[in-house]
Amino acid sequence: MEKFDLIIIGGGRASGLAIAAAQEGKKVALIERNTLGGTCPNRGCVPSKLLIGYAEAARRVREASRHHIDATINGIDRQKMFDEVAEWISGVDPRYESRLPANITLYRGTGSFLSNNEVLISGKDGEEVAQITSETIVIATGTRPRPAPYSEYPVWTSDNICPLKNTPPASLTIIGGGFIGCELGAFFSAIGTETSIHVRGKTLLPRIDPELAPIFQEQFEHHTPVYYESSLSDLTYDGEMFTCTFSHPDGSNHQHVSERILFATGRVANSDTLRLENTDIETDDRGFIKTDDHLRSTVPGIYAAGDIAGNYILQHTASYDIHYLRQSILKGSTEALDYGAVPHAIFTEPEVASVGFTEKELQDKGINYVSTLRDWKSSARAMASKLDYPRTKLLISPDTYAVLGCHLIGPDSSTLIHQILMLMHLKNDIRELPKMIHIHPALPELFLDAAIDVIKKAKFT
Numbered sequence: 405m406e407k408f409d410l411i412i413i414g415g416g417r418a419s420g421l422a423i424a425a426a427q428e429g430k431k432v433a434l435i436e437r438n439t440l441g442g443t444c445p446n447r448g449c450v451p452s453k454l455l456i457g458y459a460e461a462a463r464r465v466r467e468a469s470r471h472h473i474d475a476t477i478n479g480i481d482r483q484k485m486f487d488e489v490a491e492w493i494s495g496v497d498p499r500y501e502s503r504l505p506a507n508i509t510l511y512r513g514t515g516s517f518l519s520n521n522e523v524l525i526s527g528k529d530g531e532e533v534a535q536i537t538s539e540t541i542v543i544a545t546g547t548r549p550r551p552a553p554y555s556e557y558p559v560w561t562s563d564n565i566c567p568l569k570n571t572p573p574a575s576l577t578i579i580g581g582g583f584i585g586c587e588l589g590a591f592f593s594a595i596g597t598e599t600s601i602h603v604r605g606k607t608l609l610p611r612i613d614p615e616l617a618p619i620f621q622e623q624f625e626h627h628t629p630v631y632y633e634s635s636l637s638d639l640t641y642d643g644e645m646f647t648c649t650f651s652h653p654d655g656s657n658h659q660h661v662s663e664r665i666l667f668a669t670g671r672v673a674n675s676d677t678l679r680l681e682n683t684d685i686e687t688d689d690r691g692f693i694k695t696d697d698h699l700r701s702t703v704p705g706i707y708a709a710g711d712i713a714g715n716y717i718l719q720h721t722a723s724y725d726i727h728y729l730r731q732s733i734l735k736g737s738t739e740a741l742d743y744g745a746v747p748h749a750i751f752t753e754p755e756v757a758s759v760g761f762t763e764k765e766l767q768d769k770g771i772n773y774v775s776t777l778r779d780w781k782s783s784a785r786a787m788a789s790k791l792d793y794p795r796t797k798l799l800i801s802p803d804t805y806a807v808l809g810c811h812l813i814g815p816d817s818s819t820l821i822h823q824i825l826m827l828m829h830l831k832n833d834i835r836e837l838p839k840m841i842h843i844h845p846a847l848p849e850l851f852l853d854a855a856i857d858v859i860k861k862a863k864f865t
């Protein structure tokens with residue numbers, strides 16, 4: 405059995421760790437069963453955001469009338485959009501492979517454990533490719549969409565919609581109103597696909613701040629109809645069109661016909677193919693690998709990083725895990741993992757971004773806070789957009805003036821949030837913000853108004 409210094413199972417974000425280890429002269433095995441690069445560049449963040457670029461261009465034309473400009477869209481070449489992004493995706497695997505140094509052995513196949521330190525690699529038909537061993541193994545196998553029901557039909561999930569080899573549909577039904585349902589829903593409706601979203605509950609984006617949720621829903625529904633408390637109870641497919649039957653809490657049903665259906669109902673851990681029963685590695689009740697604050701699994705020498713460690717399902721936290729392992733495995737750092745303030749954004753129309761606690765989380769945890777909810781009218785640049793809905797919600801500690809959470813809804817929220825993120829990261833005291841000279845009248849000025857208001861509230865608490 406060939407022995408390696410480091411075995412990595414899963415060539416998503418962890419391919420960076422493989423390269424770093426190889427550059428330090430380690431003998432590395434990297435096992436990937438699909439395309440190198442993993443979810444983010446092949447079927448996740450990057451393709452979805454490239455698609456959203458087309459949506460934004462279409463919306464700018466449609467909404468030009470807000471600025472008294474009479475503009476019309478004369479045509480949308482949806483196929484060209486799919487083809488361009490598909491072309492980009494087709495280069496991902498070769499690009500990643502070309503970056504691998506010679507002392508990485510790349511195994512194309514599924515990795516599974518024979519014992520705590522022995523890994524079997526199996527090919528597409530289950531044939532044995534190799535058996536290898538190492539005292540250091542990193543599991544970075546990510547997640548996949550929750551299995552869609554009615555898989556006998558050509559239903560879409562966020563995994564099989566890419567690499568966008570299909571014809572873009574004229575109509576689409578989306579089940580699930582989380583990150584993926586909302587982002588892809590916003591894209592398809594903007595490019596003229598008749599799109600609807602169906603959710604079981606009463607809200608979109610379950611973790612959104614309760615004061616921003618109604619604003620988001622109202623704005624989102626301007627372009628995409630959302631059916632709440634709608635549970636899919638039946639699905640038929642006649643070879644061309646899907647007919648969905650949805651049932652509602654009052655016992656009524658409604659039917660919806662579309663050319664395509666997309667299930668976006670969450671993601672599950674890719675731990676079931678690892679044959680963990682041959683090891684002492686433990687998982688939580690959702691199948692994510694249990695790790696401590698050093699990303700160590702329950703077996704010495706075996707680590708889990710990225711989505712499979714179950715802390716977040718975000719590219720930037722997966723990358724952070726990999727950076728952490730570079731320091732700990734390769735450089736011997738003993739510091740515990742500390743994510744600090746983890747931001748996220750949802751690249752929809754409207755765009756939202758968050759960092760830190762929501763108000764509900766603060767209440768549930770019994771943390772003392774003061775909050776402000778401000779519109780963006782104090783910023784001339786924001787006013788120029790002629791949008792009424794953008795808001796900043798800021799939550800701070802009245803004792804230390806530390807920012808506990810910030811939630812934004814409005815154009816460029818994903819960019820703007822970095823100002824608060826930086827503050828939280830460096831010297832978390834909101835009183836620092838008004839001391840800084842801001843460019844007038846740039847968008848970040850909108851934080852001045854919110855900061856001054858919340859500082860005043862904290863003083864009088």
Ligand SMILES: Cc1cc2nc3c(=O)[nH]c(=O)nc-3n(C[C@H](O)[C@H](O)[C@H](O)COP(=O)(O)OP(=O)(O)OC[C@H]3O[C@@H](n4cnc5c(N)ncnc54)[C@H](O)[C@@H]3O)c2cc1C
Nearest residue numbers: 414416417437442443444448449515546710711717718719
């Ligand atoms: C549609 C969509 C949009 C997204 N948008 C964003 C976004 O805008 N921002 C953001 O932060 N995050 C986003 N995400 C989440 C982000 O893509 C993931 O958090 C990130 O890619 C996780 O990286 P990872 O390396 O942990 O896992 P992955 O990238 O999933 O890599 C795991 C790899 O392991 C392989 N693998 C699995 N099991 C085995 C096995 N047994 N043997 C060998 N190989 C195996 C898989 O094939 C895969 O290549 C999005 C996800 C989706 C689906």
Ligand SMILES: NC(=O)c1ccc[n+]([C@@H]2O[C@H](COP(=O)([O-])OP(=O)(O)OC[C@H]3O[C@@H](n4cnc5c(N)ncnc54)[C@H](O)[C@@H]3O)[C@@H](O)[C@H]2O)c1
Nearest residue numbers: 580581582583584585604668669670671717718749750751
């Ligand atoms: N911009 C970003 O950062 C970004 C974008 C896309 C995805 N992601 C990551 O990927 C993860 C997965 O995205 P997602 O949208 O699949 O999951 P999600 O958890 O965001 O949303 C899934 C939604 O589906 C609903 N649902 C579950 N089962 C259902 C069923 N049977 N019928 C109807 N609805 C059902 C859930 O209540 C939830 O609202 C996200 O949690 C996020 O971490 C991030």
